Amino acid sequence: xxxxxxKLRLRDRHLARLVNIGAPYLWLGLFFxxxxxxxxxxxxxxxxxxxxxxxxxxxxxxxxxxxxRLNLQNFSTVFHDELYLAAFLNSLGxxxxxxxxxxxxxxxxxxxxxxxxxxxxxxLLMLIxxxxxxxxxxxxxAWISILKPNGLLxxxxxxxxxxxxxxxxxxxxxxxxxxVVYSYLPFMILPLYANxxxxxxxxxxxxxxxxxxxxxxxxxxxxxxxLPGLVAGSMLxxxxxxxxxxxxxxxxxxxxxxxxxxxxxxxxGNKDWPLAAALTLSLLGLLVAPFVLMQRLERxxxxxxx
Amino acid sequence: MANSVERRNxxxxxxxxxxxxxxxxxxxxxxxxxxxxxxxxxxxxxxxxFSLLGSSGCGKSTLLxxxxxxxxxxxxxxxxxGMDVTDMPxxxxxxxxxxxxxxxxxxMTVEQNxxxxxxxDRLSRQERAERVSDMLTLLQIGELRKRKPDQLSGGQRxxxxxxxxxxxxxxxxxxxxxxGALDKRLRESAQFxxxxxxxRIGITFVTVTHDQEExxxxxxxxxxxxxxxxxxxxxxxxxxxxxxxxxxxxFIGLVNLFEGRVVENEGDQVVIESTVxxxxxxxxxxxxxxxxxxxxxxxxxxxxxxxxxxxxGVNQIKGVVEDIAYLGDVSIYRVRVSPAMLVEMxxxxxQPRTEQVLTWGQxxxxxxxxxxxxxxxx
Amino acid sequence: MNHGRWKLYTFLGLGLAFLYLPVLLLxxxxxxESRLVTVWTGFSTQWYRELMQNRQLxxxxxxxxxxxATNATFxxxxxxxxxxxxxxxxxxxxxxxxxxxxxxxxxxxEVITGLSLLLLFVTxxxxxxxxxxxxxxxxxxxxxxxxxxxxxxxxxSRLSQMDRSLEEAAMDLGARPLRVYLSITLPLIAPALxxxxxxxxxxxxxxxVISSFVAGPGSTTLPMVVYSSVRMGVSPQINALASxxxxxxxxxxxxxxxxxxxxxxxxNSPPRA
Numbered sequence: 001x002x003x004x005x006x007k008l009r010l011r012d013r014h015l016a017r018l019v020n021i022g023a024p025y026l027w028l029g030l031f032f033x034x035x036x037x038x039x040x041x042x043x044x045x046x047x048x049x050x051x052x053x054x055x056x057x058x059x060x061x062x063x064x065x066x067x068x069r070l071n072l073q074n075f076s077t078v079f080h081d082e083l084y085l086a087a088f089l090n091s092l093g094x095x096x097x098x099x100x101x102x103x104x105x106x107x108x109x110x111x112x113x114x115x116x117x118x119x120x121x122x123x124l125l126m127l128i129x130x131x132x133x134x135x136x137x138x139x140x141x142a143w144i145s146i147l148k149p150n151g152l153l154x155x156x157x158x159x160x161x162x163x164x165x166x167x168x169x170x171x172x173x174x175x176x177x178x179x180v181v182y183s184y185l186p187f188m189i190l191p192l193y194a195n196x197x198x199x200x201x202x203x204x205x206x207x208x209x210x211x212x213x214x215x216x217x218x219x220x221x222x223x224x225x226x227l228p229g230l231v232a233g234s235m236l237x238x239x240x241x242x243x244x245x246x247x248x249x250x251x252x253x254x255x256x257x258x259x260x261x262x263x264x265x266x267x268x269g270n271k272d273w274p275l276a277a278a279l280t281l282s283l284l285g286l287l288v289a290p291f292v293l294m295q296r297l298e299r300x301x302x303x304x305x306x
Numbered sequence: 307m308a309n310s311v312e313r314r315n316x317x318x319x320x321x322x323x324x325x326x327x328x329x330x331x332x333x334x335x336x337x338x339x340x341x342x343x344x345x346x347x348x349x350x351x352x353x354x355x356f357s358l359l360g361s362s363g364c365g366k367s368t369l370l371x372x373x374x375x376x377x378x379x380x381x382x383x384x385x386x387x388g389m390d391v392t393d394m395p396x397x398x399x400x401x402x403x404x405x406x407x408x409x410x411x412x413x414m415t416v417e418q419n420x421x422x423x424x425x426x427d428r429l430s431r432q433e434r435a436e437r438v439s440d441m442l443t444l445l446q447i448g449e450l451r452k453r454k455p456d457q458l459s460g461g462q463r464x465x466x467x468x469x470x471x472x473x474x475x476x477x478x479x480x481x482x483x484x485x486g487a488l489d490k491r492l493r494e495s496a497q498f499x500x501x502x503x504x505x506r507i508g509i510t511f512v513t514v515t516h517d518q519e520e521x522x523x524x525x526x527x528x529x530x531x532x533x534x535x536x537x538x539x540x541x542x543x544x545x546x547x548x549x550x551x552x553x554x555x556x557f558i559g560l561v562n563l564f565e566g567r568v569v570e571n572e573g574d575q576v577v578i579e580s581t582v583x584x585x586x587x588x589x590x591x592x593x594x595x596x597x598x599x600x601x602x603x604x605x606x607x608x609x610x611x612x613x614x615x616x617x618x619g620v621n622q623i624k625g626v627v628e629d630i631a632y633l634g635d636v637s638i639y640r641v642r643v644s645p646a647m648l649v650e651m652x653x654x655x656x657q658p659r660t661e662q663v664l665t666w667g668q669x670x671x672x673x674x675x676x677x678x679x680x681x682x683x684x
Numbered sequence: 685m686n687h688g689r690w691k692l693y694t695f696l697g698l699g700l701a702f703l704y705l706p707v708l709l710l711x712x713x714x715x716x717e718s719r720l721v722t723v724w725t726g727f728s729t730q731w732y733r734e735l736m737q738n739r740q741l742x743x744x745x746x747x748x749x750x751x752x753a754t755n756a757t758f759x760x761x762x763x764x765x766x767x768x769x770x771x772x773x774x775x776x777x778x779x780x781x782x783x784x785x786x787x788x789x790x791x792x793x794e795v796i797t798g799l800s801l802l803l804l805f806v807t808x809x810x811x812x813x814x815x816x817x818x819x820x821x822x823x824x825x826x827x828x829x830x831x832x833x834x835x836x837x838x839x840x841s842r843l844s845q846m847d848r849s850l851e852e853a854a855m856d857l858g859a860r861p862l863r864v865y866l867s868i869t870l871p872l873i874a875p876a877l878x879x880x881x882x883x884x885x886x887x888x889x890x891x892x893v894i895s896s897f898v899a900g901p902g903s904t905t906l907p908m909v910v911y912s913s914v915r916m917g918v919s920p921q922i923n924a925l926a927s928x929x930x931x932x933x934x935x936x937x938x939x940x941x942x943x944x945x946x947x948x949x950x951x952n953s954p955p956r957a
Contacts, residue, residue, distance in 0.1 A: 013861060016768075016861060016862075016865075017769075017773050017776070019765060020765045020766070020768040020769040020772065020773060021769040021773060021776060021778075021782065023762060023765050024762050024763075024765050024766035024769065024782075024786070024832065024836075025778075025782060025785070027762055027828070027829070027832070028785040028786065028789075028829070028832075029785070031801065031804070031825060031826070031828075031829045032785060032788065032789060032797075032829055033785065034804060035800035035801050035803060035804040036800055038800065038803045038804050038807050039799065039800045039803055041807075042803055052806050052810070105699055105702075106699075108692060108695045108696070108699075109695065109696050109699045109700075111692065112692040112693055112695065112696040113696065115692075116693075124696070126937070126941065127700055127703075127704075128700075128703070130933070130934075130937060131703050131704070131707065133886050133933045133936075133937065134707065134926075134929055134930050134933050135889070135890045135907070135910075135926070135929055136890050136892075137890065137892055137907050137910055137911060137914070138707075138710070138910070138922075138925075138926040138929060138930075139706065139707065141710075141910070141914050141922060141926070142706035142707055142709065142710045142926070143706055144914070145709070145710070145713070146706055146709065150720075152709060182702070182703070182706070185699075185703065186703075214688065235791065236790075236791060239791040239792075239793070240791055240792075240793050240794075242793060243792075243793020243794065243795050243796055244793065245793075245794065245795050245893050246892060246893065246911075250914065250915075260793060260795045263795050263799065264795065267799060267897075268896075273803070276799060277799070277803065280795070280796050280799050280800060283793065283795075283796060284796055287791075287792075287793070291788065291791065294787070294791070295783070295784060295787060298783075298787065299780075299783075374856055375856075376852050376855070376856065395855075396852070396855045396856050397855050397856070397857075397858050397859055397860050397861075398858075401856075402856055402857065403852075403853070403856045405849045405852070405853055406849075407847060407849055409847065409849040409850045409852065409853035411850060411853075411854070411868060412850075412872070413871045413872060422854065422857055422859075422867075423857030423858050426857055426858030426859045426863070427858055470857070471856075471857075474857065474858065
């Protein structure tokens with residue numbers, strides 16, 4: 001025992017290494033990676049009236065033969081049923097439009113904060129982060145009372161005489177966009193801000209000194225240099241929005257279904273676990289490309305591991 | 307506590323029987339494929355104030371970190387006081403290091419910083435308190451004991467860092483650019499203070515510096531490093547007066563370098579035909595082959611104005627003053643002696659500047675004695 | 685140039701108004717007497733009183749707080765270990781995979797994480813009999829899985845900004861690696877640990893989708909109660925609840941900001957020579 005302890009002490013560097021790398025790896029492997037294998041497994045099963053509600057993939061037939069039944073029907077349904085296709089397309093569309101809107105609104109805000117006087121920056125940044133700390137659900141909920149037919153916005157507009165009859169705002173695609181921008185704007189601003197503060201603004205002065213007009217200087221100097229932050233922010237918005245559930249569920253209507261809602265319904269409503277699993281994997285497949293892009297970028301920014 | 311006079315006179319490195327206190331034996335350190343320290347062998351004796359001198363990236367800091375145990379050598383052994391410490395981790399070595407940034411723990415007071423190392427040695431509370439007091443008194447920072455590092459000035463931080471390393475009574479104190487973080491005025495007084503302190507406590511110091519003046523002022527010996535290797539180890543005087551390499555001559559102070567070939571070599575006299583067309587005669591005990599390419603290094607202050615210039619004169623050269631740098635006590639004159647060569651001459655400003663003998667565009671002849679230059683073969 | 689500046693700041697102001705106005709309206713109308721959100725009939729605190737008597741909601745809130753605190757504690761431990769690995773162990777084998785696993789939960793749509801974790805729990809229960817039923821444990825495990833990634837980001841940035849020579853100095857003074865970590869590294873990254881803990885706590889308290897998947901019968905969290913009542917339509921009680929949440933967050937942020945400011949003020953005080 002004593003010998004073992006001495007050996008361990010000699011190797012405490014290695015021990016630290018083992019714990020630091022091993023523990024998170026093990027946890028994530030068990031609770032993040034392994035589940036996907038199980039999802040794949042279940043997506044190839046069939047629904048059954050059982051607990052859990054799907055069939056087993058393998059079965060021992062009499063004389064020692066293992067029979068494996070892979071059911072590809074679920075994937076076939078996901079790829080051929082127009083309902084799912086429409087939901088996939090809608091999800092991608094909402095994510096794309098939402099990302100672009102966040103970018104158009106977030107970039108000037110991030111730029112303004114990054115170029116603001118030093119003592120203001122912390123406060124402004126705090127103001128951007130603060131909503132992130134309040135409940136997401138509550139923030140989406142706040143918009144219901146604003147956008148309702150007899151909600152605050154319609155009241156205001158009618159009171160001002162802009163419109164005569166209430167506009168239909170809630171349960172529309174517009175409401176979803178508002179919800180997405182509202183909820184995800186900080187995710188766009190923060191990486192952009194982080195990138196822009198590291199930018200050397202004397203470059204812009206140099207460009208101006210060399211006769212470049214401000215807007216052109218922005219296009220030729222600032223924008224290319226802030227590209228890493230721009231892509232990082234865009235991915236932080238795009239990827240989760242594709243799978244968004246709460247926003248379309250609370251603010252969207254029956255025509256604005258996104259893939260997250262379909263998945264939810266198949267799982268909780270129809271109890272079709274295999275189909276929900278197939279949907280999950282399809283959604284995951286859709287997100288691999290943007291995720292890889294984000295990872296590459298992060299590694300490039302990080303450069304050498306320190 | 308060693309008697310400083312006695313120690314200085316001893317010059318243990320001259321004594322073949324003396325045991326080195328620190329022995330670095332063919333040590334190499336590679337980072338990926340780069341040799342930071344390349345096959346270095348070095349002996350340091352007890353009570354020395356030893357400096358590793360070189361430009362940034364020459365491997366001097368890595369060598370220091372190897373002694374501290376913060377890096378492990380790729381090859382070679384390190385001995386301290388006769389003990390092989392190569393495989394000993396930093397926390398067990400009888401060695402302490404003062405970091406360039408001082409690395410004072412920001413969440414601890416001055417007192418707690420100094421006490422930190424003693425706690426690791428599991429000394430009794432009373433003994434710790436005594437040693438902390440001793441150290442704070444030694445470095446005259448007793449009134450700062452309750453302060454946090456961010457409430458200290460640069461000079462105070464340096465004292466705290468010193469107190470913290472010395473509190474453990476190390477066999478060897480390593481100092482990484484000990485004065486680098488101080489401003490210029492403070493640095494000069496700190497140099498003397500550091501030397502006095504070292505003489506008082508008698509601990510062997512090894513410092514790393516890129517500042518040659520600092521190394522010259524403080525050290526018993528200097529090792530000049532370049533590209534991971536040690537070029538020359540010698541006393542400050544020897545390094546300055548008798549450099550063995552062009553790099554060393556060039557790195558320490560100003561120097562005029564004449565390229566040439568050996569044309570005569572009799573006894574202790576060498577005559578060199580330089581590329582600027584003049585003959586140089588120097589005293590050098592080593593034998594040189596006739597025709598061998600050599601470089602002659604002559605310090606600017608060894609030149610003087612020549613009253614008896616001859617067309618074929620030896621150790622004489624003539625040119626036109628191109629630049630004058632007035633430094634107050636001395637002036638440096640840059641004299642164009644050939645299209646490709648400027649010679650620098652330093653003259654003490656005995657007269658006020660307005661009455662100086664030399665001015666721009668003036669022709670001047672210079673000379674030096676055969677003992678005031680060195681012949682470099684590498 | 686100055687003109688452009690003002691346009692930029694105006695835009696920033698509008699953007700911030702967009703972020704804050706809805707929440708502000710929510711708070712104002714939580715004090716409305718009328719059940720109708722849009723018509724102001726008078727000041728009242730009755731919705732707060734009703735809220736305090738809503739047993740189902742209070743029980744859910746208590747469960748959520750317990751889950752959030754447990755989650756935050758574990759997430760800080762695991763996230764800090766992961767940050768250590770990334771900052772201190774350089775280029776270890778499997779680093780790319782490690783980083784991938786650590787980034788993915790940050791962006792992974794909640795429906796995916798939720799569904800896959802539920803299927804894992806169901807399968808595990810089938811195979812090894814654990815977890816026996818779903819509830820506190822399964823929700824907490826699910827939350828730790830994505831929270832630790834956030835903690836790792838926060839701690840990692842703090843750790844990589846830390847002066848390495850402080851740890852080296854401690855080691856040089858005789859402290860073994862574990863002691864160095866406990867007495868030097870941890871105190872210095874403590875603000876990041878606190879921030880990470882609070883972040884993990886909030887993320888857990890806020891989660892609806894993943895909890896809905898991995899919760900069992902009888903373990904309803906606060907967001908699940910809020911969600912089902914919101915689906916029924918706007919409810920003044922939820923307005924009151926939202927206001928309380930905002931108040932708590934604002935107070936917490938002010939305290940954190942104030943203590944941070946004091947700390948940095950101490951750091952910047954001029955040296956008294």
